[in-house]
Amino acid sequence: MNRTLVVLSAIVATDMIGFGIVIPLLPFYSEALGATPFDLSLIIACYPAAQLLAFPLIGRLSDLFGRKPLIVACLVVSVASYLMLGFAETLPALLASRVMAGFGGATYTAAQAYVADITDESARTSAITRLGGGYAIGLVLGPIIGGYASFYDFGLAGFIAAAISAVSLVLAGCLLPNTHRARAAARRDQAPLAISEWVRAYARPPLCLLVGTLFLAAAAFEGTMSMLALFLERKIALTVQDAGMLWAWSGAVVVGIRLGLAGQLAHQLGDKPCVLLGLGLLAGGAACVLVTTNFAFALAAASLLAAGYSIVFPTMISLTSKLGAAASQGSILGGYMLFGGLGRTIGPLLSGLAFQRAGVDTPMIAAVIAFTAAACLALAFPAIVTSSQPAE
Secondary structure (H helix, E strand, O other): OOHHHHHHHHHHHHHHHHHHHHHHHHHHHHHHOOOOHHHHHHHHHHHHHHHHHHHHHHHHHHHHHOHHHHHHHHHHHHHHHHHHHHHOOOHHHHHHHHHHHHHHOOHHHHHHHHHHHHOOHHHHHHHHHHHHHHHHHHHHHHHHHHHHHOOOOHHHHHHHHHHHHHHHHHHHHHHOOOHHHHOHHHHOOOOOOOHHHHHHHHHOOOHHHHHHHHHHHHHHHHHHHHHHHHHHHHHHOOOHHHHHHHHHHHHHHHHHHHHHOHHHHHHHHOHHHHHHHHHHHHHHHHHHHHOOOOHHHHHHHHHHHHHHHHHHHHHHHHHHHHOOOHHHHHHHHHHHHHHHHHHHHHHHHHHHHHHHHOOOOHHHHHHHHHHHHHHHHHOOOOOOOOOOOOOO
């Protein structure tokens, strides 16, 4: 594997350990501070909402100044957000820490654009999938650490997350080269995608079909995951430690698929079949959650959700990158993350409202419908996607 890709994957992995520490305990932390299910959905939604603002800006700035400076800056913000979470004693403080974490979480946009810089199209889906494997490794280790830290204090998990994310910061600052500077001579006559060109690129097929599919899939997935802990708490008396193990198991499934299977699937089946397969797994996972009766069943349902997630989103990122000009990868991928962030913001809010007002089963039923609708859109994707040059 390319040495730079190894370093980048390590940066993402350690950063995501910090993220993973917080995720399983956040519903229980919020409830301990007096949150309702809808309050929890607001706290969860504010993270992707902040990313919704940050992703396009980070993408464009990384086109202008290079990937490394933006990765380092986002990691600094992440460390600060986890420190704030560690000291949080009220819901507004918890909310503020998650907003800041959302801005810091834009690291992944610059990392994806970095991968697009150092790979050709034939290897890109596999490389992005491997980067996602680093992401998933963090989601395996983080929830286990967070679950056990919660035995002592919820705030302790925030301090541990800050310390581990600081490792990412050191790795990025010391070991990561700046691809933009290395390619400056080749790109001096090119500029990031202008706003009008960016709008036109996303208004026409196949990008408009792709982001429509992304929006539905992201909204349904994040809506499902935002209420999953509370749903299982009601159904099978899930504890915070159980939640940590459930999220860790899901992360392990993601690692296994992204590092061992997803690249092969993309190569052998093609991008469109992979998207359809992943959406089918996601719909099946949400349906299984509805009929969960014990922790083992919950693990099986989570496995389907994790498998679908592992296949769908990296494939769609690769598809998006293939449709962007070389000098505008950050802008195009930033736009992709904007539409995904919009789905990830709206999904939890609607799920939280439905959970509180219409019943605990409603978010899962809605997710099955949304995943099915996303698959119908994906059927209209071209069978083979090759690069176009919307920026030129």
